[in-house]
Amino acid sequence: MNHHHQSRGTIEINTRLVTTGAVLAAAGAVVSWAGMAIAASALLVAGRRLVREMEVPPAQQAAMKWRQAKEASRAGMQAWQSTSDTQS
Structure with a gap:
């Protein structure tokens, strides 16, 4: 007779891995936003310079x-x- 019982409906989650994943995702989002802000700033400066140099x-x-x-x-x-x- 097998006396090994598993309870149904329970999932074991490694909270350390979940936390690490969330922290890495947040850090990636911050780096991504910083990159987009730098690129937008560069485009804005270039656009202003172009308009300033126009004859009309x-x-x-x-x-x-x-x-x-x-x-x-x-x-x-x-x-x-x-x-x-x-x-x-």
Whole structure:
């Protein structure tokens, strides 16, 4: 007769390994965030330098392109209307 009994439903967890894993994961997250912050800082500095060195600031370029688009739209509309008028 076998007198060896195992209790069902109990799991033995090595809490030392779990704690070590959690600490390593947290340390990895901190290192990862630090790396992302350094990279973002470098990109921000490079972007600012690029904007500073531009002959025409981005806001002024956008305004010029917007005016060009409006003028092109107006010219296209006038051409379409004049074509419609001559065909009628």
